[in-house]
Amino acid sequence: xxxxxxxxxxxxxxxxxxxxxxxxxxxxxxxxxxxxxxxxxxxxxxxxxxxxxxxxxxxxxxxxxxxxxxxxxxxxxxxxxxxxxxxxxxxxxxxxxxxxxxxxxxxxxxxxxxxxxxxxxxxxxxxxxxxxxxxxxxxxxxxxxxxxxxxxxxxxxxxxxxxxxxxxxxxxxxxxxxxxxxxxxxxxxxxxxxxxxxxxxxxxxxxxxxxxxxxxxxxxxxxxxxxxxxxxxxxxxxxxxxxxxxxxxxxxxxxxxxxxxxxxxxxxxxxxxxxxxxxxxxxxxxxxxxxxxxxxxxxxxxxxxxxxxxxxxxxxxxxxxxxxxxxxxxxxxxxxxxxxxxxxxxxxxxxxxxxxxxxxxxxxxxxxxxxxxxxxxxxxxxxxxxxxxxxxxxxxxxxxxxxxxxxxxxxxxxxxxxxxxxx
Ligand code: LLP
Numbered sequence: 001x002x003x004x005x006x007x008x009x010x011x012x013x014x015x016x017x018x019x020x021x022x023x024x025x026x027x028x029x030x031x032x033x034x035x036x037x038x039x040x041x042x043x044x045x046x047x048x049x050x051x052x053x054x055x056x057x058x059x060x061x062x063x064x065x066x067x068x069x070x071x072x073x074x075x076x077x078x079x080x081x082x083x084x085x086x087x088x089x090x091x092x093x094x095x096x097x098x099x100x101x102x103x104x105x106x107x108x109x110x111x112x113x114x115x116x117x118x119x120x121x122x123x124x125x126x127x128x129x130x131x132x133x134x135x136x137x138x139x140x141x142x143x144x145x146x147x148x149x150x151x152x153x154x155x156x157x158x159x160x161x162x163x164x165x166x167x168x169x170x171x172x173x174x175x176x177x178x179x180x181x182x183x184x185x186x187x188x189x190x191x192x193x194x195x196x197x198x199x200x201x202x203x204x205x206x207x208x209x210x211x212x213x214x215x216x217x218x219x220x221x222x223x224x225x226x227x228x229x230x231x232x233x234x235x236x237x238x239x240x241x242x243x244x245x246x247x248x249x250x251x252x253x254x255x256x257x258x259x260x261x262x263x264x265x266x267x268x269x270x271x272x273x274x275x276x277x278x279x280x281x282x283x284x285x286x287x288x289x290x291x292x293x294x295x296x297x298x299x300x301x302x303x304x305x306x307x308x309x310x311x312x313x314x315x316x317x318x319x320x321x322x323x324x325x326x327x328x329x330x331x332x333x334x335x336x337x338x339x340x341x342x343x344x345x346x347x348x349x350x351x352x353x354x355x356x357x358x359x360x361x362x363x364x365x366x367x368x369x370x371x372x373x374x375x376x377x378x379x380x381x382x383x384x385x386x387x388x389x390x391x392x393x394x395x396x397x398x399x400x401x402x403x404x405x406x407x408x409x410x411x412x413x414x415x416x417x418x419x420x421x422x423x
Contacts, residue, residue: 006236006318006372008331009361013281013370014396018322022283022368025392026407028302029283030379032057034065034397036279037375041069043243046251049096049268053228054080056272056376057280061395061404063087066275074102074122074270078109081119091117093140096266102144102191104166106131122191122225124167126176133183141180142189142223145170147209153197153231154313154351160194167192170209174216186220193227196273200245207253214257223266224257226250230274234316234373241274273376280375282307282391286321286367287339295357296334300369303338303345305385307371307378311344314351318372321361328362336360336369340386347371379405384413 012018014033021031044050051072054063058080064087066073073089075081081101085091089098097120101110104124114121115135123129124144132141146167150160159166168176177187192210194202206226214221230241246269254267284300291297309315319336335357338345348358363369382390389408394401 006320008320008359010320010322010370013283015399016396016401018283018368018370019324021394021401022285024401025394025403027283027285027368028300028306028391030280030374030391030393030405031283032062032276032280032375032393032395032404034279034395037062037065037276038069040275040278041066041071044247044269044271046244046247047226047269048266049223051100051225051268051270052275053270053272054083055380057276057378058083058380059393059395059404060087061393061402062276063089065395065397071275072096072098072100074100075119076101076103078107078113081110081113081117085117091119093118093120100142102270103128104144111135122189123176126168126172126179129176129179129183129185133180133185138184140186140188140222142191142225143168143173143176143187143217144191144193145173145209145213147192147194147206147213149202149205149209150194151198151202152195152229153315156313157196158194159196170213173213177217187217188220189223189225190214190217190221191225191227191268191270193225193229193270196229197231198229199231200241203246203249207249211253211257215260219261219263221257221261221263221265223268224250224254225268225270228270228272228274230271232274232277232373232376234277234318236318243274275376277373277376280373280378282371282374282378284369284371286363286365286369289363289365295355296332298334298336298360298363298369300336300338300347302371302391303340303386303388304342305340305383305388306338306391307347307374308381308383309374309377310347310349311353312381314349314353317347317374319347319358319360320370320372321363322368322370323361323363324366324368326364330362331359332362333357334360340388384408387413389413 102122152158392407393405
């Protein structure tokens with residue numbers, strides 16, 4: 001099921017009858033369709049390297065699928081490095097390194113892991129160059145540029161400009177090259193990611209900024225990375241990013257730079273959302289249908305502990321109902337909320353927290369409500385708030401259904417907690 005094909009009443013997900021999935025695995029349940037991910041991957045075939053920003057959906061089974069499809073990976077933390085290694089991505093460097101550590105800082109554990117595994121680093125702050133230089137003198141690095149402007153679907157996902165903490169400020173790149181030289185470090189790549197959910201209008205500005213900075217760095221460069229950020233259609237009628245047009249603009253920049261610098265350049269892209277968003281749906285059960293003044297509420301068993309995007313950014317997700325033991329053609333304007341003890345636990349809200357309604361089929365307790373386009377930044381941003389377990393996750397591949405994350409148990413929830421001994 002993709003967003004552009006999301007009716008408000010559905011019976012199957014990834015070809016599987018929804019009631020059976022709910023019955024077998026329980027709810028809330030993340031359901032991913034491998035075929036959708038594989039189709040998205042194919043769209044990027046023209047790029048030399050497709051590097052999955054695993055923060056969008058880092059379940060081991062999803063990483064394994066990416067690796068087998070030839071997609072490389074980035075890691076923003078020690079945990080993400082370990083995940084990549086766990087599914088068989090190879091450590092080390094080489095022409096197309098399989099794992100790249102990309103962050104604005106090293107915590108001590110991530111620095112140790114980078115050194116142990118000889119991982120290439122995309123530095124998002126000048127301090128990282130010193131910290132790396134002391135441990136791995138003579139290595140090559142890439143620099144993440146903050147070009148002084150950015151764009152995202154929300155201010156919180158805009159990663160450029162002085163209002164964002166990300167990257168190295170564009171006027172400091174030349175200083176960073178000198179800073180690296182003190183340790184024998186060479187700048188071999190540049191990377192730019194101005195935000196998540198950005199648009200084509202900003203792309204030519206980004207390419208120009210890349211060209212300007214690359215000329216300052218010079219012929220040591222071997223690669224440029226377009227970052228991630230490609231948007232997907234969450235709402236009916238929203239335009240899908242044209243990946244071919246995206247490639248053409250970046251390829252023109254690559255070619256221009258290759259001629260100017262006299263060296264071939266690898267072109268990387270680092271999508272997260274685009275590869276996985278539409279493959280994932282959050283399956284929930286309606287547990288209450290109540291009228292509160294002028295508003296009718298459907299309360300489901302998933303909350304912002306399972307999908308935080310609406311409460312964080314006012315993000316819109318398509319929704320559908322699977323009626324269980326009745327049929328009704330009636331459509332109603334409803335507010336959809338979860339079980340958490342917070343008024344903000346509402347899936348139909350806009351940025352700023354304004355509650356809105358959605359037109360959905362008439363439903364009863366026990367009907368299933370599907371929240372679509374939830375594969376990116378869904379399960380990974382889950383929490384145990386209100387002592388709720390993380391949702392189970394399943395992957396449907398070639399008509400087989402695989403449980404890829406068991407629902408947490410109460411024991412999982414309290415693991416590591418201790419009551420002090422004594423009086
Ligand atoms: N590369 C870097 C350096 C990033 O920081 C990100 C996302 C990506 C790539 C992947 O961006 P994508 O292709 O997914 O747009 N939680 C937010 C999104 C946060 C994005 C963080 N960085 C959301 O749910 O919309």
